Amino acid sequence: MHDDTDFTGKAVLVVGGSSGIGNGIAQAFRQRGADVHVWGTRKTAADYDGVSGSDLSGVGYSCVNVGDPDAIASAPEPFAEGRMDVLILCQGAVEYQRREFEQEGWDRVMAVNLDSLMHCSRRFRPALEASAGSITIVSSLSGYRANKGNPAYAASKAGAINTTVSEDGTRNAAPYSFFNAVGDEPPMVVLGLLKDPATGGMKNTASNIAATGEFVVNLVCEADAEKMNMTSIDAPADLDELEYANIETLPSTAVTPERIASSPVSFESRSLEMLEIGPRQTIVIGEILVTHIKDEFILDPDKVYLDTPAMKLIGRVHGSGWYARGTDLFKMDRPKPLPKD
Structure with a gap:
């Protein structure tokens, strides 16, 4: 047993711990006294016998498809009495040969690499809260630089500006590349x-959401790129970034923070959960209360068909200042369902 740290009696689940980096993490915890369970993609632990970079000796194993929220919710408890002290999220998927440019490949990578982080965190939050445990997400440098041919893996985070209001009424705006829609009901x-x-400590946006429980997500069009960039300034908490960047606003209908007038789409939201997932990061899960879409982008109000290309949305892709336009699009019809037996 290694004596640099002692995890004796601690329950550790490593999602994606069947091989590679995740497996190394799982074995490191086991060697320090922890009870370790891993989730992988193969049917049984024996299916990893002889696989390079995989050692499942001394750990429990379950096959769970984390790309499926229902599979996460219904997976058996990894430890007796539902206990858990550490949750390591090390899952990852990638599609090669430009399959991430197709809807099916894009959706699969996003479901595993991004959406499942939230689903796993929500599944085990009660157990971790009871034990004062922790969540660690293992990511990749590909999130900070270009990765040719793998747009979903490398970045695929929509560019957005969040507007909030502090308890004393000071308005705040800040750009966020780590943003996504993760559900539709609600x-x-x-x-x-x-x-x-x-x-x-928390930055202004996180502090305001923690204090008030309200925020607005405003999608960014290319015409607002410079103003969005100005809101990223490192400034005192009492600075009104909206005024500083000369951004016009409109009153919201369900929350106190105002929405940005020039944004093609704005989501008035309330915070449902704030999860500390490491010493430097917080996840906010919010419910959209009201969606505002500019009239000129609505093609069919009954069917909610939108002219998304006309919005000229931009997104953060990599590095400290690289962005992408959302105008280079193509459409593919999904395959017809296969006949059921």
Whole structure:
């Protein structure tokens, strides 16, 4: 047993721990006294025998398709009495030969690499809360730089500006690349909020959401790119970034923070959960209460058909200042369902 740290008696689940980096993490916890269980994609642990980078000796194993929220919800408890002290999220999927440019490949990668983080966190939140446990997400440098041919794996985070209001009424706006829609009944969004690297405390947006429970997500069009960039300034908490960037706003209908007038789409939202997933990051899961879509982008109000290309949305892709336009699109029909036996 290694004596640099002691996890004796601790229950550790490593999602994606059947091989590679995740397996190394699982064995490191086991060697330090923890009870370890891993989730993988093959039917049994024996199916990994002889696989390079896989050692499942001394750990429990379950086959769980984390790309399926129902599979996560129905998976058997990894430890007796539902206990858990550490949740390691190390799952990952990638599609090669440009399959991420197709809807099916895109959806699969996003479901595993992004959506499942939220689903796993929600599944085990009660157990981790009871034990004062922790969640660690293992990511990739591909999230910070270009990865040719794998857009879903590398970035695929929609560009958005979040507007919030502090308890004393100070308005705040900030751009977020770690944003996505994660549900439709009810409609939900998730935000990834990094902490101040100097102080380790929450930045203004996270502090305001924690205090008031309200925020607005405003999708960004290319015409607003410069103003969006100005809101990223490192400024005191009492600075009104909307005024500083000369951004016009409109009153919201269900929440206190105002929405950005020029945004093609705005989501008035309330916070459902704030999850600390590491020493430097917080996940906010929000319910969309009201959606505003500019009239000129609505093709059919009854069927809710939208002219998305006309919105000229932009998205953050990699590095400190790279963005992509959402105008280079193509459409593919999904295959017809296969006949059932």
